[in-house]
Amino acid sequence: MKELLNKWYKNHALVYKMLLFLVTTLFIVYLFPKTGxxxxxxxxxxxxxxxxxxxxxxxxxxxTQEEINEEQLEIENNAPVYFEIDREIPETIKLNYITKFNEVFNDSTTSKRTLFRQGTDMVETLYENGILDTDYPYSNDKQVVLVASNNTVEKRIEYRGLIEINQLRNRLESFLKQSTSAENKNKMISLFFDIVKPNVTLNETLTKKTLEEELSQIxxxxxxxxxxxxxxxxxxxxxxxxxxxxxxxxxxxxxxVWNTANYNWVLVAYTLLVALALLMLLLFLQKYRLEVFQNNTKVTFIFFNIALMVLLTTLVINYNSQYIYVVPLCILPLVLKAFFDARLGLFSHVLTVLLLGFIVPNSYEYMFLQIIGGIVTILTVSELYKRANLFISVGQITLIYIIAYFAFFVIHEGQITTLKWDTFGLFILCGLATLFVQPLIYIYEKIFGLVSDVSLLELSDTNTKLLKKLSNKAPGTFHHSLNVANLAESAANEIGANAMLVRVGALYHDIGKMKNPTYFTENQSNGINPHDELSNRESAGVIVDHVLNGIEIAKKYNLPDRVIDFIRTHHGTSVVYYFYMKEKAENEDVQIEDFSYPGPKPFSKETAILMMCDSVEAASKSLKEPTTTKINDFVENIINKQMESGQFLNANITFKEIQSIKKVLKHKLANIYHLRIEYPE
Missing domain, CATH: 3.90.105 (Molybdopterin biosynthesis moea protein, domain 2)
Incomplete structure (x- = not known):
């Protein structure tokens, strides 16, 4: 049992990756639609x-949806409207009419009796079908069903058979005979306006219910x-x-088919395909990005982002698949490029798009658009910490989306008259959502403890608290760090390394000297050398300790691990040569390990560049009457000694790149010492 636990502990990183791989696979398969x-x-x-x-x-x-829409429209146009009619109101109106008529016309002439009969006929005519309580937006030939209060049907008519309030005066005037005097006509109209009440109202509930029943039968x-x-x-x-x-x-x-006999088999097939895609990602990391593969936090970060994009896309599809292009999938390569590199970002993006091909409609069109968008993202976005670059790149990505979608639409439809302009708006929204990558990178830095170029830019500011402290306590070291940063940045640009990272590493690589600043020659301004009072071993110990002190200070100020790596490796396993040779002259029985830095050796191009530039810049102060020849030999000797001692064996840097770095350092030192070309005599 103990052996098993020890074995598990030794391989816990691999076990974690296996669990992460399994959980991510099952999560993505769970998000897939439950269909074949x-x-x-x-x-x-x-x-x-x-x-x-x-x-x-x-x-x-x-x-088709068009056919269903046509049937729905036809039913809506032909469906009758239900109005509720009150038959008690006309009886009340008749009684009110008699009373009101006798009050208005109190004589007993023949014309009064004729006028009374006309009024009685008018009441019967007005309430034959009914008077509406308000005007409704229906056509005259719209079918109307009049129902009683208990929803029993009384009659079916056209809408024109009902009288609207605004039609009442015209109806009254047409009922009164021409022989009626103008005075009596006005009295009758006023009388009717006093007694007439609407008795027909729209029954919205019954109308809506009947329409829904007919629509449901489609x-x-x-x-x-x-x-x-x-x-x-x-x-x-x-x-x-x-x-x-x-x-x-x-x-x-x-x-x-999915819901019957083949459910389990299809589920297994989905799992195999998703697992295969994620396995390719792990193999890529192991073969080409070993540093990332060995860091479980970084592997978790990559898998998390892939799963997040699948989740967002699935949620949008479940809501409305028409909005699929609003999902800012190009955030994935942007984020991975910001923290790692372009190749890893594009590889992960392509694998994610392949996974999404299982769940999106028009999968080929979608995959083509997204892969092209990812490629454009990787090619156009450089120096993400510059805000203008991000806006320009997002604009280019959106334009590529629009062009590709337009081309696909023409291929499918053969015309542009039915072009869906709304989709272009979705691409613009996607571009705006992609701008969220800046705050997202900041959030990821805090959650996963990673560092991006944006953070490196902030750390490169010499007004930061730590660098200000360095300039106050060890001004000579601070000036040395600035010079090394300039040299290292130029060298990194020459061979295509991360110039921002190596510059930040150079600025902080000697912060450990703040603990004992006067023990380093660049800070000795009064001519007193504290090493005169120490033994050679003690002096070498103080010099070596500045690396360990620097790591301690860096962790105290929460510097990223990528920056601390420069502090650890900028001397590698080299020897404090001055005190070693001094001790050897006094005592031949001396262990070189007592005068060596603890390491590790540089393990990247950037850390190797810093070692070269740091050694060359520090030693260049000892040059007397420098000439071009002296500087060339000087640079060659220092870097060649580092190569001979195997300091660059763990760094992925080539001889050609080292030669390019030498060339840059020679040129820079020549400019620093204002040397001219030596003309032959």
Whole structure:
């Protein structure tokens, strides 16, 4: 048992990666839609590329959304409107009419009796169908159903049969005969305006309920295809009818086959494919990015971002697949490039797009757009810490999206008259969402403890608290660090290394000297050398300790590990040569390890560059009457000694790159000492 625990402890990093791999795979498979995947791909207006297709089972042909919309519109136009009529109001109006008429016309002439009969007829006519309580926006030929208060149907008429309030005066004037005097006509109109009340109101609940019932009866299918019936032949163009049949088959297949006998097998197949994609990522990291692979935090960060993009895309598809292009998938390569490099960012992006191809509609079109977008992201975004660069790159990415989508639309439709301009707006929204990468990088730095070029830019500011402290306590060391930073940045640019990282590393590489600043010659301004009072071993110990002190100070000020690496490695395992030779002259029995730095040796191009530049800059102060020849020999000797002692064996730097760095250092030192070209005599 103890041996098993020891073995597990030794391989805990690998066990963690296996668990991370398994959890991420299962999570992504869980997000996948619970449907099968139709094996054939087809496009309207394109030839059928596969063999003759026969129906594998009986299925119904689904109507297109346009057909369903047309049927819905027709039902809505023809559906009757239900109005509730009150039959008690007309009886009340008749009684009120008699009373009111006698009050207005109190004589007993023949014309009064005639006028009374006309008024009685008008009441009957007005309330034959009813008077509306307000005007409604229906056409005159709209079918209307009049119902009682208990929803029993009384009659069916057209909307023109009902009287609207604004029509009342015209109706009254047309009822009164021409022989009626103007005075009596006005009295009658005023009388009716006093007694008339609406008795017909819209029954919205019944109207809506009836309409919904009729809409629910719409059939979503038309006709059917029998098993083994030929659907389409090889080479046949997929026209509208064939396209609808193929879409119906695809929908039926994905809804039935998955949910019956093949559920478990399809689930296993999805798991295998997702696991295969993630395994390729792990193998890539192990082969080409070993440093990342060995860091579980970084591997977790990469897997987390891939799973996050799959999650966001799935949520959008479940809500409305039309908004699929709003998801800012290009954030993934941007983030990975900011923390790692472009190659890893693009590789992860392509794998993520391949995974999303299982769940998005029009997968080929989507994958093409996103892969092209990822490539453009990697090619255009440089120096992410410069805000203008990000805006320009996002604009270019959005433009590429729009151009590619336009090309696909023309290929599918063969015209641009039906172009969906709303989709262009989705691409613009996607571009705006991509700008969120800046605050996202800051959040990731705090959560995962990573460092990006944005943070490096902040650390390169010489007004930071730590660098100010260095300039006050050890001004000579601070000046030396500035010179080394300038040399290292130029060398990094020459060989294509991370110039920002090596500059920051150079600024902080000697912060350990703040603890005992006067023990280093660049800070000795009064001519007193404290080493005169120490033994050679003690002096060497003080010199070596500045590396360990620097690491301690860096951790206290929360400097990133990538910067601390420069403090650890800038002397490698080299020897404090001056005190070693001095001790050897006094005592031949001396151990070189007592005068050596603890290491480790530089393990990247950037840390190797710093070692060269630090040694050359520090030793250059001892040059007397420098000439071009002296400087060339001086640089060659120092760097060659470092190569001979194996200081660069762990760094992925080539002889050619080292020669380029030598050339830069010679040129820079010549400029520092204001040397001119030595002309032959």
């Amino acid at each position: 995947k139709f094996r054939y791909s087809f496009e309207k207006g394109k030839p059928w590329q596969s063999e003759n297709l026969y129906a594998p089972f009986n299925f119904a042909i689904q109507k 059939s979503h299918t038309r006709g059917s295809i029998d098993k083994d019936q030929l659907i389409i032949s090889k080479g046949q163009v997929v026209e509208d009818e064939e396209y609808n049949i193929l879409k119906s088959l695809k929908s039926e297949y994905e809804s039935q």
